[in-house]
Amino acid sequence: MIESPYISVAVALPVLKSYTYAVPDHLKQVCQPGMRVLVPFGKRRVTGYIIGGIDTVEGFKVRKISKILDEFPLFPESELSFFKWISDYYIHPLGDVIKSALPSGLDRHDISCVFVTQKGKETILKEGLESEETPIIQFILNRDACTLKALKSNLKIPKLNAILNKMEKKDLIQVSAVLKKDGATIKKEKFIQWKGTPNTVLRMSKKRKTILDLVKEKNEISLFGLKEVVPTAGNLIKPLEKAGYLSIIERQVFRDPLGEPVEPDKPPQLTQEQEQVVKQVQEKPESNFYPYLLSGVTGSGKTEVYMRLITDVVEKGKKAIVLVPEISLISQTERRFRARFGEKIAVIHSALTKGELLDQWRKIALNKVSIVIGARSAIFAPFENIGMIIVDEEHDGSYKQESGLRYNARDIAVVRAKQCKCPVVLGSATPSVQSYQNVVLKRFEELKLTKRVNKHQLPQITLVDLKKYKDVWGYDKIITPTMAKEIRRCLDNGNQALIFLNRRGFATSPVCTDCGKALPCKFCDITMTLHKDQNEYRCHLCGSTLPIQIRCPECKSKKIKPLGFGTEKIESMLKVMFPDARLARMDQDSTSKKGSTIKILKSIRNRTIDIVVGTQMLAKGHDFPNITLVGVVCADLSLSLPDFRAGERTFQLLAQVAGRAGRGKTAGTVIMQTYNPEHFIIEAAQKQDFIEFFQNESPFRKALLYPPFSRMVQLKISGSNLGKVKMFATGIASVLNELVKADNLGDQVQILGPIEAAIQKISSRFRWQILVKSKSSVIVNRLVKSMLEHPKAVTGSNISIAVDVDPYFLM
Numbered sequence: 001m002i003e004s005p006y007i008s009v010a011v012a013l014p015v016l017k018s019y020t021y022a023v024p025d026h027l028k029q030v031c032q033p034g035m036r037v038l039v040p041f042g043k044r045r046v047t048g049y050i051i052g053g054i055d056t057v058e059g060f061k062v063r064k065i066s067k068i069l070d071e072f073p074l075f076p077e078s079e080l081s082f083f084k085w086i087s088d089y090y091i092h093p094l095g096d097v098i099k100s101a102l103p104s105g106l107d108r109h110d111i112s113c114v115f116v117t118q119k120g121k122e123t124i125l126k127e128g129l130e131s132e133e134t135p136i137i138q139f140i141l142n143r144d145a146c147t148l149k150a151l152k153s154n155l156k157i158p159k160l161n162a163i164l165n166k167m168e169k170k171d172l173i174q175v176s177a178v179l180k181k182d183g184a185t186i187k188k189e190k191f192i193q194w195k196g197t198p199n200t201v202l203r204m205s206k207k208r209k210t211i212l213d214l215v216k217e218k219n220e221i222s223l224f225g226l227k228e229v230v231p232t233a234g235n236l237i238k239p240l241e242k243a244g245y246l247s248i249i250e251r252q253v254f255r256d257p258l259g260e261p262v263e264p265d266k267p268p269q270l271t272q273e274q275e276q277v278v279k280q281v282q283e284k285p286e287s288n289f290y291p292y293l294l295s296g297v298t299g300s301g302k303t304e305v306y307m308r309l310i311t312d313v314v315e316k317g318k319k320a321i322v323l324v325p326e327i328s329l330i331s332q333t334e335r336r337f338r339a340r341f342g343e344k345i346a347v348i349h350s351a352l353t354k355g356e357l358l359d360q361w362r363k364i365a366l367n368k369v370s371i372v373i374g375a376r377s378a379i380f381a382p383f384e385n386i387g388m389i390i391v392d393e394e395h396d397g398s399y400k401q402e403s404g405l406r407y408n409a410r411d412i413a414v415v416r417a418k419q420c421k422c423p424v425v426l427g428s429a430t431p432s433v434q435s436y437q438n439v440v441l442k443r444f445e446e447l448k449l450t451k452r453v454n455k456h457q458l459p460q461i462t463l464v465d466l467k468k469y470k471d472v473w474g475y476d477k478i479i480t481p482t483m484a485k486e487i488r489r490c491l492d493n494g495n496q497a498l499i500f501l502n503r504r505g506f507a508t509s510p511v512c513t514d515c516g517k518a519l520p521c522k523f524c525d526i527t528m529t530l531h532k533d534q535n536e537y538r539c540h541l542c543g544s545t546l547p548i549q550i551r552c553p554e555c556k557s558k559k560i561k562p563l564g565f566g567t568e569k570i571e572s573m574l575k576v577m578f579p580d581a582r583l584a585r586m587d588q589d590s591t592s593k594k595g596s597t598i599k600i601l602k603s604i605r606n607r608t609i610d611i612v613v614g615t616q617m618l619a620k621g622h623d624f625p626n627i628t629l630v631g632v633v634c635a636d637l638s639l640s641l642p643d644f645r646a647g648e649r650t651f652q653l654l655a656q657v658a659g660r661a662g663r664g665k666t667a668g669t670v671i672m673q674t675y676n677p678e679h680f681i682i683e684a685a686q687k688q689d690f691i692e693f694f695q696n697e698s699p700f701r702k703a704l705l706y707p708p709f710s711r712m713v714q715l716k717i718s719g720s721n722l723g724k725v726k727m728f729a730t731g732i733a734s735v736l737n738e739l740v741k742a743d744n745l746g747d748q749v750q751i752l753g754p755i756e757a758a759i760q761k762i763s764s765r766f767r768w769q770i771l772v773k774s775k776s777s778v779i780v781n782r783l784v785k786s787m788l789e790h791p792k793a794v795t796g797s798n799i800s801i802a803v804d805v806d807p808y809f810l811m
């Protein structure tokens with residue numbers, strides 16, 4: 001409860017400060033930080049989050065909150081400092097930080113509704129409306145709540161907006177944001193409790209007696225459970241309640257997003273290395289911040305280490321957060337955790353329905369679970385008393401959110417651990433350059449697992465030089481004879497093969513054979529990809545499609561040749577080459593339907609599939625014991641992208657996918673086809689040697705002052721008019737340069753740009769960028785904030801500027 005007369009509220013709008021409101025007396029009892037409130041804001045009402053009490057206000061009139069929207073806080077007060085840190089560091093409005101942190105089923109409440117005011121009603125009676133106003137008022141009065149959208153689509157009145165504006169000014173109508181009914185609602189279920197004090201004695205039928213016996217024995221049972229024994233229990237319990245035998249209550253239940261039951265497991269004996277690592281963490285004094293980097297080769301048993309550390313934490317009554325990058329991996333990790341920890345787990349990721357997500361969130365907020373496993377947003381789990389945070393596959397790019405609040409969950413995991421005074425373990429077989437640099441600087445302590453649990457060596461990687469096949473045609477050019485031979489051998493031995501290509505679709509660069517032009521997307525600066533399955537061309541940036549019969553937009557020729565290859569083509573080739581094998585494909589296209597990812601993963605595990613073709617979805621973290629062969633169709637795809645992390649990402653992906661081979665009883669083999677066998681990235685990947693990669697990469701980063709040797713903010717400027725975008729970007733850059741000069745920061749900051757982004761257009765929006773670089777994050781942060789407050793930095797119509805602190809994808 002808040003004792004103060006006023007509260008401070010962060011509103012879910014793009015404003016950087018918070019606002020003060022008064023609380024009506026009858027709501028004071030229930031008001032708590034972490035609850036949502038509906039507050040008047042200008043003429044509208046908007047959602048806000050209570051962030052604390054305020055004792056006195058001076059010099060302005062305080063408005064009252066309209067409504068409290070929650071029965072209990074959605075996050076603990078202690079989490080506020082975390083939200084504030086994020087708001088400050090990522091230069092993002094606090095209200096929107098909180099909104100981004102909460103499950104999405106909660107935010108989409110406000111819709112604009114139009115009401116007729118008292119004055120409006122009086123004006124009708126006095127017949128004082130203008131002719132154009134009458135149909136509008138009538139339309140609104142004819143329904144309970146009239147949305148602005150309904151008004152616009154039903155009344156085809158020209159210049160409706162202007163008329164409405166005028167009417168609002170005359171106080172005839174009012175447009176306000178109104179709460180839409182919750183997209184996600186709480187699920188309630190009936191429970192039957194034993195009472196045993198009948199006021200009337202009922203005749204006991206056999207069924208009634210069964211019900212009474214069962215309820216008496218259990219003392220309380222859900223109606224659902226009762227119906228399993230007596231299917232008609234729903235009707236039978238009512239007279240029993242009335243007579244005083246039973247009482248019926250409704251209580252909130254949690255939807256279960258999980259499919260099948262999981263058998264409990266017994267913790268295995270730790271390997272010597274695992275034991276050493278667990279000890280290294282546990283021997284530290286409790287309740288202190290310790291950041292660790294667990295660098296463990298693929299298959300070295302990192303997950304077992306996490307589970308051991310968490311067992312200890314949970315036994316002490318504390319909470320743990322486990323971040324995992326991909327949904328498919330979450331299901332695997334969840335299974336393993338559930339076998340160990342049973343019902344103590346909540347799961348958070350984007351494949352849940354809004355209702356499921358909300359239920360999981362409530363479970364956490366109401367203290368019903370001890371462990372949260374989830375994708376990046378799980379870092380916001382409303383726990384108090386956190387004892388451990390784990391970030392598995394810490395190098396993974398999907399921890400970075402690329403829209404709205406552009407945060408990196410791996411980085412803020414460290415911040416949250418620091419605020420909660422607990423250890424944080426970042427784990428990976430291929431640590432990010434940034435995290436390893438933190439080990440070098442002794443900011444992180446390294447925990448090492450150098451051997452696989454099954455005692456096998458890491459798989460042998462054979463490089464195949466694709467340059468030798470440049471004059472070869474057909475299958476041999478794409479699935480070389482070396483690769484084909486290994487696949488044959490793998491199948492003959494009854495094992496499974498994983499064929500990796502990080503590009504989906506059938507033909508990735510369709511070209512007109514008459515004029516030689518590639519087939520571009522109308523809205524983006526890239527080529528369309530042929531998807532034979534769907535019988536269309538598709539843009540991988542904006543999703544737009546073209547029919548397969550399309551003529552060349554340049555010369556109208558019909559002859560478009562499907563050059564380039566993606567996973568779909570590889571799959572169809574393998575079908576022809578290995579007709580006896582059962583094939584599956586796992587990429588964004590084949591897994592778009594809910595549940596399809598799990599289905600493919602299950603069929604790999606159950607060995608109803610012999611060859612699986614896939615993109616990076618399949619490359620990461622999975623533990624499939626029967627895969628003995630991994631084939632990389634083309635290792636170089638991402639090597640030369642215009643992004644300083646291109647090499648790092650390529651190394652990580654290759655070493656990770658290689659690590660999927662030979663995790664069971666049989667040792668693994670990897671065939672890696674490449675055009676650049678002597679490139680240091682490919683060589684390091686072949687040895688799966690992270691240190692070798694780091695030692696080659698880090699001097700280059702240092703020389704060019706790239707992260708981790710500097711801090712960067714990327715300003716992403718986009719709009720539908722190229723000229724305006726360019727002009728605005730130039731204006732922003734000159735504001736920055738002015739500020740640098742004024743503060744004498746010339747030798748501490750670099751302003752690079754404005755320049756066109758590597759992908760110049762996406763979804764009809766032109767993209768420009770400016771990079772602000774410095775060794776000090778404080779300086780960059782301050783500079784960008786001053787720029788945003790500068791009067792010249794106001795965006796025009798249809799131009800937006802996104803601030804990306806610590807950008808991950810620079811294209």
Ligand code: ADP
Nearest residue numbers: 268269270271298299300301302303304453623
């Ligand atoms: P990583 O995450 O390091 O790639 P995993 O945690 O997936 O490795 O472990 C690889 C396999 O070894 C898993 O099947 C796991 O169940 C098994 N494993 C891990 N630790 C042990 C242990 N101490 N004893 C026996 N098996 C183990």
Ligand code: ZN
Nearest residue numbers: 512515552555
């Ligand atoms: Zn053409």
Ligand code: ZN
Nearest residue numbers: 521524539542
């Ligand atoms: Zn497009």
